[in-house]
Amino acid sequence: MKLNHFTDYSLRVLIYLNQSNPKSCSLDELSEKLNILRNHLIKVVQFLSQKELVVTKRGKNGGILISEKANTTGLGDLIHLLEQDDSPIINCHSKPCIFMSFNCKLKSFLDIAYQAFITSMNQHYLSDLVFNNWEIIFSSQHNTTKPSA
Template sequence: MKLNHFTDYSLRVLIYLNKKGNTASSSLDELSGELDILRNHLIKVVQFLSKEELVLTKRGKNGGIFISEKALNTGLGTLIHLLEQDDSPIINCHSKPCVFMPFNCRLKFFLDTAYQAFIDSMNQHRLSDLVFNNWESIFSGRQNKGNNA
């Protein structure tokens, strides 16, 4: 299983905002520079996260992007499933009809069971479990680097 770029970028944003806490805001430019993700990609990510109430956005002088309590209290598995935006994340036998479907193929069932086990396992963890001992060294000197995402 491979997570899509949208999920990857969203998780990076949530991890970063979690470290800053729900009282410190970030801007799109800050996120872009620190996470090395193009600003245009982040606009879509932040809009989705805001719509799902995983981040709070505030305009104006004291505005910015903040992590929400909902994001802090949601299991990583639930976050991943939401961010993947696909009810058949591993295989969809109906998108291109499969010749094995009429013959009770169990592959989709096996894959769905494994995916659910992955989600359940990831739900044992929260964003707060993603702690780095050397947080400052991760971002030292990042402001001058270009966005390669």
């Protein structure tokens, strides 16, 4: 299984916000610290805000804060929500498969494995992703790196 970029970026944002809690941060700070293009982060933060995983405030004293909901939701449920797909592994109907009419069990096996993955990940929370050496992570960043696309 491979997570999409949106899920990857969203998890990075949530991990970062959880570390800097209760301090709010800006899109520019997230872009710089996480090395992700600001345009990608706009979409990510809007989605996280709509799902009440972050709180956003505009204006001079505004910023982005992690919500209590994000901290109390299992990582598996966060991943499933961020993937935005009820059949993330295989969809036999999107590109019709010749094996469907012959009772192929591949989708069923993959769905069971995906649910086991989600269940396993739900044993963990953002609080389990706390770094002891948070400052060191960002002190080694060079100003010459460009955000990834």
